Amino acid sequence: MSQIEKLIMQPDPAALESAVSVRHISKNYGPVEALRDLSLEFPRGQLTSLLGPSGCGKTTLLKIIAGLLEPTSGEIEVNGRKVTGPGPDRAFVFQDFALMPWANVIRNVGFGLEMRGVPTSEREAIAERYIRQVGLAGFEKSYPHELSGGMRQRVGLARALAVDAEVLLMDEPFSAVDEQTRRKFQEDLLGLVQNENKTFIFVTHSIEEAVYVSDQIAILLPRPSRVHEIIRPSSFRNKGVDNIRRDPEYLDIVDQIWASLRSYVE
Amino acid sequence: MPRRALLLKLLSAAILFGAWEVAGRIPVSYAFPTFIDSMRALLEMFADGTMIAAYAETLKPLAVGIAISAVLGIAIGLWVGLSSVFDWLFSPIFVVMQAAPLAALIPLLVLAYGIGLTSKVLVVCIMAMPVIVLNTSGAVRNTPESLKEMGRSFLASELSIILRIIIPAASPVIFAGLRLGISAGFIGAILAELKITPTGVGDIITFSRSIADYPSMYAAIFSIILLAVLFLNLLEKVETVLFEGNQRGYVSD
Numbered sequence: 001m002s003q004i005e006k007l008i009m010q011p012d013p014a015a016l017e018s019a020v021s022v023r024h025i026s027k028n029y030g031p032v033e034a035l036r037d038l039s040l041e042f043p044r045g046q047l048t049s050l051l052g053p054s055g056c057g058k059t060t061l062l063k064i065i066a067g068l069l070e071p072t073s074g075e076i077e078v079n080g081r082k083v084t085g086p087g088p089d090r091a092f093v094f095q096d097f098a099l100m101p102w103a104n105v106i107r108n109v110g111f112g113l114e115m116r117g118v119p120t121s122e123r124e125a126i127a128e129r130y131i132r133q134v135g136l137a138g139f140e141k142s143y144p145h146e147l148s149g150g151m152r153q154r155v156g157l158a159r160a161l162a163v164d165a166e167v168l169l170m171d172e173p174f175s176a177v178d179e180q181t182r183r184k185f186q187e188d189l190l191g192l193v194q195n196e197n198k199t200f201i202f203v204t205h206s207i208e209e210a211v212y213v214s215d216q217i218a219i220l221l222p223r224p225s226r227v228h229e230i231i232r233p234s235s236f237r238n239k240g241v242d243n244i245r246r247d248p249e250y251l252d253i254v255d256q257i258w259a260s261l262r263s264y265v266e
Numbered sequence: 267m268p269r270r271a272l273l274l275k276l277l278s279a280a281i282l283f284g285a286w287e288v289a290g291r292i293p294v295s296y297a298f299p300t301f302i303d304s305m306r307a308l309l310e311m312f313a314d315g316t317m318i319a320a321y322a323e324t325l326k327p328l329a330v331g332i333a334i335s336a337v338l339g340i341a342i343g344l345w346v347g348l349s350s351v352f353d354w355l356f357s358p359i360f361v362v363m364q365a366a367p368l369a370a371l372i373p374l375l376v377l378a379y380g381i382g383l384t385s386k387v388l389v390v391c392i393m394a395m396p397v398i399v400l401n402t403s404g405a406v407r408n409t410p411e412s413l414k415e416m417g418r419s420f421l422a423s424e425l426s427i428i429l430r431i432i433i434p435a436a437s438p439v440i441f442a443g444l445r446l447g448i449s450a451g452f453i454g455a456i457l458a459e460l461k462i463t464p465t466g467v468g469d470i471i472t473f474s475r476s477i478a479d480y481p482s483m484y485a486a487i488f489s490i491i492l493l494a495v496l497f498l499n500l501l502e503k504v505e506t507v508l509f510e511g512n513q514r515g516y517v518s519d
Contacts, residue, residue: 068415086419098416102434102509112420143511163420 016043019167019199020065025074027060034060036224037074042167042216047193047200049210051257052220052228053264058203059095059171061225065201066092066169078167088116091160093170097152099144105131106140108155112163130158150181161196170202174209182209187241189213207257211250219257221264228260299481308485316470317489324466324490327383328455331390332448339395339447340440343402347436348428353403364396368454372461386458393454394447401443405436438512441505445498452494 020042027035034057042048050058063069065076067086076083078090091112099108110118110127118126131140134154144152153173160168174182190213193200204210210217211233221228236247244250283301290300299307311317346352372389379385409432417427433440459468467486474483505512 063415066419068419086421088421090419092416092419094412094416096412098410098412100413100431100434100511102437102512104511111416115417115420115422115426145511159420 016041016046018042019044019079020201021077022061022065023075023077025061025064025071025076027057027064027069028072033224035064035071036226038220038226039074040218040227040230042199042201044199045193045197046215047189047202047213048216048218049202049204049214050218050220051204051207051210052225053222053261054205056220056222056264057225058220061220062169062171062201062203065167066090068092088163089165090167090169091163091165093153093156093160093168093173095172095175097144097149097156097176099152099155101144104141104143105136105147105155108144109158109162112159116163126162127158130162131155133161134158148181150177150185153177153185165198167199167201170200172203172205175205186213190241207254207261208245211253211257212244217253217257219260221261231257297478297480299484303481304484304488307479307481308489311470311482311485317486320466320470320486322466324455324459324468327386327390327458328451330383331387331454332394332451334387335391335394335398335447335451336444339398339443340402343399343440343443344406344428344433346399347403347406348432356399357403360396360399363392364400366392368392369457369461372458376462381463385462386455389458389462390451390454393457394451396447397450398440398443398447401446402436402440405439405443406432408439409435434509434512437505437509441501445501448497448501449494452490452497456490 018041022038022040022042025035025038026033038057038061050061052058060069064071065078065083067083067090078087081089100111103111106124106127107114109131110123113123113126128140131137134157136151136154136158139147139151144155147155153176156173174185177185186209189200189202192198193213193215202210202213215232215237217231217233219228219231220226231253233249233253235249236244239247286304287301290298290303293300308317311320342356346356368389371392372385375385375388379388413431413435414427417431422430456468456471459465460472464472467490470486471483474480474486
């Protein structure tokens with residue numbers, strides 16, 4: 001990589017405060033070792049991608065952070081508190097959207113608030129605000145089957161934003177939507193990271209997507225999974241969404257990641 | 267679109283009844299009345315109160331049996347679907363119940379429970395319950411994993427996950443089971459009146475046949491089918507009201 005990176009240095013990762021700490025996590029499914037002694041820090045207010053070939057355990061790691069899966073050993077800390085299960089400090093965006101088909105948009109978006117016991121009128125007001133924020137105003141009463149794939153994921157995103165968790169966990173959120181919608185999502189995500197003071201953990205298998213949206217990319221290699229490398233792009237983040245894809249550093253990092261992943265893809 | 271669906275339904279009814287009328291006029295059998303004769307007999311029986319008295323009798327085991335089957339069937343189905351232990355314990359019973367030749371078992375029921383209401387309710391339940399239980403448990407077991415994970419990650423309690431996610435997600439298949447179970451229950455109610463003691467609508471069928479009053483016999487059969495169809499339509503409306511988004515646009519009307 002170029003010297004530019006050294007000139008516009010971001011603060012040392014070790015100096016950044018971590019919102020989420022993953023310490024020595026192992027996960028076995030019977031005799032199969034999915035994750036082995038994996039440690040990783042997620043800086044507050046930034047977006048960290050978990051990138052790797054399929055079967056590298058990135059979704060497993062995300063679900064362990066979410067508290068949906070129990071690690072075999074090791075521990076997770078969110079804001080210094082040990083994770084024992086799902087909590088109000090984390091919200092999840094699902095790959096297959098996981099919308100309730102029998103509920104309309106406003107009820108889907110308000111689901112997390114409903115489970116927290118927020119009264120109906122307040123819940124609907126909050127849900128409406130986030131529906132507008134993700135650009136679905138006017139679709140409050142629509143049902144999921146009446147929406148396109150991209151719109152469904154906007155509902156999933158609004159549901160996760162509505163509970164106002166500090167950490168947003170996104171499991172390949174854009175993999176089930178078409179290419180053009182995905183690009184729009186990626187641009188919107190950059191805006192979201194900038195405007196909301198939240199920590200994003202983003203699982204993807206797309207190298208370009210990871211480099212485009214991330215402040216920090218953790219490359220995971222499979223069998224058993226471990227962190228191979230952490231990359232922090234530095235020079236193109238402030239040049240505007242239109243210039244990222246032709247920035248030399250962006251292209252270099254994409255190539256560099258492909259070089260390290262190539263041998264693991266059959 | 268609903269207008270067109272209604273027209274098609276009327277058309278298919280007209281074709282069916284037309285074919286019935288033609289078959290009655292040929293006649294295909296001495297014992298097969300025309301549609302018009304049957305309808306006349308039906309109106310007469312309603313006018314003189316025979317039919318109303320008959321239904322007062324038939325609806326007792328039918329309503330009780332269907333209510334028990336629906337409530338207990340869905341409850342047991344949920345239980346069996348949520349717990350593998352109860353799956354082991356209960357599923358075989360209902361599979362056997364569904365496959366059993368009920369008509370042959372009725373004498374046993376009569377021996378045990380007499381010829382009263384209990385036996386008839388039991389016949390309705392044996393007909394209706396297995397498919398309700400098996401459909402419910404199957405649907406509960408097949409709730410999409412990601413919906414349950416969604417519930418957990420947004421802090422839903424175990425009970426909320428069952429009430430707010432598992433039951434609504436299973437509702438299309440539960441309702442399909444209810445439809446099948448209830449139509450089987452109607453068959454059971456008539457079967458009980460034919461095989462145990464002739465009362466109500468079963469009595470009209472048996473008696474009319476014995477005196478060769480075939481229009482009345484077919485009128486009684488027609489009326490019970492009509493009642494079943496109306497009831498199933500009502501059930502479909504209930505489902506639409508309760509779980510609107512679930513119908514995904516392919517349910518007819």
